[in-house]
Amino acid sequence: MTKFTESKCDVLIVGAGPAGLMAARMLAQFVAYKPDLKVRIIDKRSTKVYNGQADGLQCRTIESFKNLGIADRILSEANDMCTINLYNPVDGVLKRTDRIPDTLPGISRYHQVVLHQGRIERHVIDSIDKVSGGRIKVERPIIPESLEIDESKVDDPDAYPITVKLRYMGEEESTPRQFGHGTENGLFRSNLQSQEEEDAHYQLPEGCEAGQIETVHAKYVIGCDGGHSWVRRTLGIDMVGEQTDYIWGVLDAVPASNFPDIRGRCAIHSENDGSIMIIPREEGLVRFYIQMADRAEQGCRVDRSKFTPETIINQAKRIFKPYYFDITELDWFTAYHIGQRVAPTFSRHERAFIAGDACHTHSPKAGQGMNTSMMDTYNLGWKLGLVLTGRANRNLLKTYESERQPFAQALIDFDHKFSRLFSGRPAKDVADEMGVNMDEFKNVFFKGNKFASGTAINYDPSVIVSKGPKSLGDAKLAANIEIGTRLQSAQVCRHSEGLPMDIQDLLVTNGAFRILLFAGDVTNAAQMARVHKFAEYLDSEGSVVSRYTPADRKRDFAIEVLTVHANSRDDVEMHDFPKALYPKFDYNKVYADCESWHKGHGHAHDSYGISTADGALIVVRPDGYVAMVASIDDTAALDEYFGAFLRQPTPNLGASTEVEWTKVETK
Amino acid sequence: MTKFTESKCDVLIVGAGPAGLMAARMLAQFVAYKPDLKVRIIDKRSTKVYNGQADGLQCRTIESFKNLGIADRILSEANDMCTINLYNPVDGVLKRTDRIPDTLPGISRYHQVVLHQGRIERHVIDSIDKVSGGRIKVERPIIPESLEIDESKVDDPDAYPITVKLRYMGEEESTPRQFGHGTENGLFRSNLQSQEEEDAHYQLPEGCEAGQIETVHAKYVIGCDGGHSWVRRTLGIDMVGEQTDYIWGVLDAVPASNFPDIRGRCAIHSENDGSIMIIPREEGLVRFYIQMADRAEQGCRVDRSKFTPETIINQAKRIFKPYYFDITELDWFTAYHIGQRVAPTFSRHERAFIAGDACHTHSPKAGQGMNTSMMDTYNLGWKLGLVLTGRANRNLLKTYESERQPFAQALIDFDHKFSRLFSGRPAKDVADEMGVNMDEFKNVFFKGNKFASGTAINYDPSVIVSKGPKSLGDAKLAANIEIGTRLQSAQVCRHSEGLPMDIQDLLVTNGAFRILLFAGDVTNAAQMARVHKFAEYLDSEGSVVSRYTPADRKRDFAIEVLTVHANSRDDVEMHDFPKALYPKFDYNKVYADCESWHKGHGHAHDSYGISTADGALIVVRPDGYVAMVASIDDTAALDEYFGAFLRQPTPNLGASTEVEWTKVETK
Structure with a gap:
């Protein structure tokens, strides 16, 4: 039943x-x-x-x-990769011809x-x-x-x-x-x-x-x-797409080899036996991608029974020559047929x-x-x-x-190009048009690193990405920020105690948008006046924070405002800023773009291309991508941007989880 | 019963x-x-x-x-402290007079x-x-x-x-x-x-x-x-020691205050009401040490019932004036009487x-x-x-x-001096001999930071610290290392893939001593020959590694040898070194003191004052303290050093946990 x-x-x-x-x-x-x-x-x-x-x-x-x-x-x-070693035939003998960084320096705080x-x-x-x-x-x-x-x-x-x-x-x-x-x-x-x-x-x-x-x-x-x-x-x-006729075997194994870079990431092109990629892994394991001699026939299924650990290891031995290669432990193996x-x-x-x-x-x-x-x-x-x-x-x-x-x-498209260069036989000389030019391979690999890191993603204009001719705000105010890309990190100091922190660490994935108020030099009274005017807007009933925050939630629930000023902590106090910028004395809202004791100066305004005379508002999406850049005065752009897709929530009248703060005044 | x-x-x-x-x-x-x-x-x-x-x-x-x-x-x-703020009376009004780093830059990879x-x-x-x-x-x-x-x-x-x-x-x-x-x-x-x-x-x-x-x-x-x-x-x-008559109250609380550095570490001396230390903690808590107006009488027990949250908070309010101080949540409180x-x-x-x-x-x-x-x-x-x-x-x-x-x-002795300076009333002027000179306080506080960090500990000569006139080895070979102190960290790259690592991270606390072989420039054939001779010693039956390693244990169990050479990974391969330096192809034993992609050059030889022409052996105790410095040729010093306190173990003939390694040769 x-x-x-x-x-x-x-x-x-x-x-x-x-x-x-x-x-x-x-x-x-x-x-x-x-x-x-x-x-x-x-x-x-x-x-x-x-x-x-x-x-x-x-x-x-x-x-x-x-x-x-x-x-x-x-x-x-995890195992940090680090270096990519390129091995190619030189006068018929496999040699290391180059080393390039696995993650391009400067593109992220992290490495692959x-x-x-x-x-x-x-x-x-x-x-x-x-x-x-x-x-x-x-x-x-x-x-x-x-x-x-x-x-x-x-x-x-x-x-x-x-x-x-x-x-x-x-x-x-x-x-x-x-x-x-x-x-x-x-x-x-x-x-x-x-x-x-x-x-x-x-x-x-x-x-x-x-x-x-x-x-x-x-x-x-x-x-x-x-x-x-x-x-x-x-x-x-x-x-939609196509398949190549290349077949690759894969081993996760503990190798026994005198190959010099057996614990380094390598791209190896042998003269006539195909290619290997080495990916060193955690816990002593190494992954080997090994190009097999057999080819697939278009339109036919590959006979997987032909690919055993032995056939894959034997193929690797051929490619690794003159180096010795074997394994002492096998964790896993497979074979696949490349398609895009x-x-x-x-x-x-x-x-x-x-x-x-x-x-x-x-x-x-x-x-x-x-x-x-x-x-x-x-x-x-x-x-x-x-x-x-x-x-x-x-x-x-x-x-x-x-x-x-x-x-x-x-x-x-990238993989199509890359995998053909990887699976191809190295060119014997400039006249060898069927072979792969190893300089071109290195170049694609190097440039591909930025693409592969995921940091180059740049979303097109849309209801949530305000850029291009019809955009809101003013992209020029943050000249080094590409709207539609993820906000690159920069160091700032938490005002309350001077701790250097990464801006990216403030962008906790919790469904909230952020408005980063780059306040610039607030010892300039006119600039501080603009900051106060912006705070008045935030406190008003019509502000995007007031409109889109459910009644039972903290002020930072839907749209969190974070302030970064460009002054020393000795020249301005947190309490000089309007309270709307640190609701209920939250010490995690105000930051200084200044010198730190142990990690130098973050130069966040500079690195984002924001003038300390003007400042700027940077709107960041819940996934960390930059949505809009606007002037500190341009609250109309905020209203229009969020109004295009956010809904005013039904107030939830459940119990507040917040403790009321005693009002504090200097006596 | x-x-x-x-x-x-x-x-x-x-x-x-x-x-x-x-x-x-x-x-x-x-x-x-x-x-x-x-x-x-x-x-x-x-x-x-x-x-x-x-x-x-x-x-x-x-x-x-x-x-x-x-x-x-x-x-x-944890909460990273960062800055110490000093507050003192200036013309009768409490003001911030200085900021100093909580941890002196350069003394450690970590901060308090x-x-x-x-x-x-x-x-x-x-x-x-x-x-x-x-x-x-x-x-x-x-x-x-x-x-x-x-x-x-x-x-x-x-x-x-x-x-x-x-x-x-x-x-x-x-x-x-x-x-x-x-x-x-x-x-x-x-x-x-x-x-x-x-x-x-x-x-x-x-x-x-x-x-x-x-x-x-x-x-x-x-x-x-x-x-x-x-x-x-x-x-x-x-x-043995004495007690002062100062009494301090302690609060762990969430403060409500307009004091500018309420979330920073502070040393506050009020004009006439005593002192406060602020220690910002994790999860929004702040610890306050508050000097009470009451004094203890020598030889008498303090009546603890007089010290309630209210009396302590009220005392804090007096010291914090003209700033407002109160708390919204109390986690814990106590009071104590200083003694050393x-x-x-x-x-x-x-x-x-x-x-x-x-x-x-x-x-x-x-x-x-x-x-x-x-x-x-x-x-x-x-x-x-x-x-x-x-x-x-x-x-x-x-x-x-x-x-x-x-x-x-x-x-x-440090605490005796420090706590009296902290509990004393600030001097009104240079003629006020009963008051504490605030410049002296700052000076002791600043210098005390290194002492307090624990990194200044320097153990005297003993059977396990070979220094002074009768020492073994040759301390001059590592001119910047103070024998008897903990080995300060320096960056090196793991040879196998070029990953920058901290030497201190290699000193895992597992009961093993370490011999750090700073090999220097091994592209110099004479220097490489010394390294090979040292490796022959290690392999010999009489070496400290052979003698003190139980029979069923890996070669790195009792005394681990780690090699750091001063060459680029392009100029020397790991396999150029003798196998005794990486038993069973262990890729965690050989390091290069060279440029890295993402973190620059560690200059480990330089920072330890080791010449790349000569190299040196650094013996490190299981707790990370430097025990001896010796020449690469001076294996007699190793024999004598370890012979003075180690025992040759009873061989334990239990099952080995190691996998035998296939011998690998280039064909």
Whole structure:
């Protein structure tokens, strides 16, 4: 007898890989605010992945993790890459021809690092649990079997236009069949993975039984179900792109080798046997991407049984010559066939979305897959959260596709070029037109580093990115800031005690927008008068802070104002600033762009191109991207910017969590 | 009916405050090595402290925590102090007269921070549990009732000359009566303290009952039982020193004030009403030390009932004038009477030791108490561990008192001077001889910062500190290193991939000594030949590494050799070095003192005053202190140094945990 049940939820996330978990993490903060919001995340596998898989973390991903409160733990476990070593044939012998930095100096506070995907997912899951107060749990093994959208209801914000039928799976059918996993003796077990191993058993959610069918009525669904995405196919969205005929083997192993840079990131082109990329990992492991001699035939499936650890290791031995290569421990292996494909659309009616591998697939060697997947839902999550909690209009949701699809396309184009240069045979001389010019390869690799870091993303003008000819405000007031990119960090000192801090650390991912008031030189009385006038605006009933802050919330809940002045802490006191800039004596709101004892001067105004005579307002989105630059006097631009997509919330008259502050005056 | 039991243990630690917990943590690593080692720690209180108490962490303490693997978590919770603000009367009005850095730039990688003692203890307890594999647990509430030493047995390393009778306590008698705690409504509860609150209930160890008497036969006992130490009194050791007549009140509170530096560390001298020190803490709390108008009469007990939150706050209001001062939340308060006293001896027969407040008490305002207490047992712990595991002779234990007692005396002298300057009335003019000269105060405060940081500790010559006229080796070869001080950090790059790292991070606290081989410029063939000769010595049967490494342990277990060369990674490969310097292809043994991509050049040779033409050997103790400097050729100095206190271990023929490495040769 099949058990049938029926339920409602606000968001159903299909797939608990990096994209799905980040979606859940971003929505968790809104669940904490509005506990009746129902967010579910399901996965068809009975257990988490615990070896192999993607593991590079790019700068922008780490910056985002920092603002989610999970970067420090991840970095303490990860391996910092550092240098890329280029090896090429020189007079027929493989030699190191160059070294370049793995992360270009200056593009971020962080460097690219590597850590096993299972550990990264563990930290995101722990954070979901903590932030949502245990309200969002991954439910597994569950598979969706049908998905329908009632198009007549898609524009009604309170409707549940999505209907999904879910089936609870049995143990046999849900066991992950990971190619290569479990086939070797002597598997290398990281001592970091005990929690993963504890989780690795079949268990349906409480009260559910195998075979049960649940009909879910949802406001939104997000397909994060990987390269063969069932959600994408069900929505009728096709992937566009092509496949190469190159096949690569992958080993996660402890190497035994006299190759000089066996613990360094390397790009190795042998003369005639193909290429290798080395990615040194945590805990003594090294990942090897090894180009196989076999080629795929267009339109045919590759016979995977030909690729065993032995054939891959033997191929590596050939490429590494004259160096000796073998392994002492094998953790995981696989083989794949490079393809670059992207979905032309990421949504149906802004009710059903796809994210991550479900909408873009490419080669793993630039370390982009997991990063782009998580950044997709880092983008979507806050938008959906604001709409679901009645704080933004549905027009905000259109910007998910308009921001992420062009980036995915650019990534595919980059990977197309990069992987062909990597898989190609090195040119023997300038006349060898079929070969790859190694100078060109180095150049693409070097420039590609900035692209790959995620810090170069520059979103087009939209309702939330005010730039270009018709923009609000005045971009010139912060000449070095590119509106539409993430705010690069700069050091400022917290006024209350002079502690040097990174501005990026103030941009906690909690759904709030920020107005950074760069106040400039406030010892100039006229400039201080402008600051006071801006504070009067904030205190007024019509200000964006007054209008968009729910009645029961602190003043920094929806739009947080942070002040950075350009004076020494000896020349101006925090109490010289109007109280609207530090509501209830909050010592975390006012900063000085000045000399510190231990870390020098941050020169934040200078680095952003802001004149200390004029100052500027910088509006930063909840995901850390710069939305608008405006004059301190231009409060009309704030009104217009936020008015285009925010909704005035229904006042929630629940108990305030704040303590009233005694008014303090100098006697 | 009283239950009587009898037992044996290697070490009995009395008191589970900072000193006792650090003793247990240091011994935990030896328990991990030798699981039949029995280390016990008992405390008479039924629960841990969870508010108030000491909370400053000095630079050297944090450096030590880093090597114990607990610094990062503690720092993520702590509040970084930063600036000290000096306030004095100027023409009768309280004004800020100066700002100085709280931690002198350049003395350490870390700055002084503050965190609640309960959190620090929590991290140490977690680490004890992890490192000892759950074999060391705090047992409470248990009180010692008698202690005897059989002097005829003290020189026999295998004997149990200590007999202690323990009594298991009832709930009523073991509840901590902390002055001030629990007396106020509206207690400020840190969300970090849930674990402490969970622990806060009465529970005897399993199988024990209240009133039970246990007779313990121990090899060693450590009294970490505080200022009124029962162990010290039982051993007949008197404290020497005196008390002032100043009384100070203490508040941990969330302030409401328009005082400009209420969230900064301040030293405030009012004209006639006494002084205040402000210590900004984590989670919005601020600690105030407030000098009371009442004085103590010599020889009489102070009537504590006179000191309530109201009297202390009212006194603060007077001192803060013309600024307004009040509090919105009170977490804890107390009052104390300054005294400076120190024990002349820290041990009886090197079998019974005292540590922490049990042997030195002073005023809390320089933030020294908890730090000095933990550093006492950080010093004792590795020595006792080496002796207990048969790896060192008992003569090593004499250096505990010879190193820590003079430091405690110096601390008492510093505190005596500092606290009188702090408690004194500011001089009205140069003729006011009864007043304190504020320039002198600032000067002592500034200089005292280096002393207070713990980085200035310089141990005298001993069997483990080879310096002075009769020293081994040649101190001149590292001209900027002061033998007997902790090794200051310098940046080097791990050769295998070029990652910049701090040398101090390599000095993991695991009971191992280190020989840092500063190899200098090894592109010079003669210098490389010296390095190869040194490696031959290491490989020989008579080398200190071969002699003192137990048979079943890795080559780096007792004495780890780390190589730092002064060449670019492009000019020399790791495999150019002899294999003895990276046993079993361990990529964590060879470092380059060279330029890095993101953090510049560390100039480690230069900063230590080591010539790249000559190089040097630096011997570092398990606690990070420099023991000896010698020439690369002077292996005789190594033999003599280690021979003076290490014992050749009994080979342990248990199973090796290592994987054999395939020998690799270039073909």
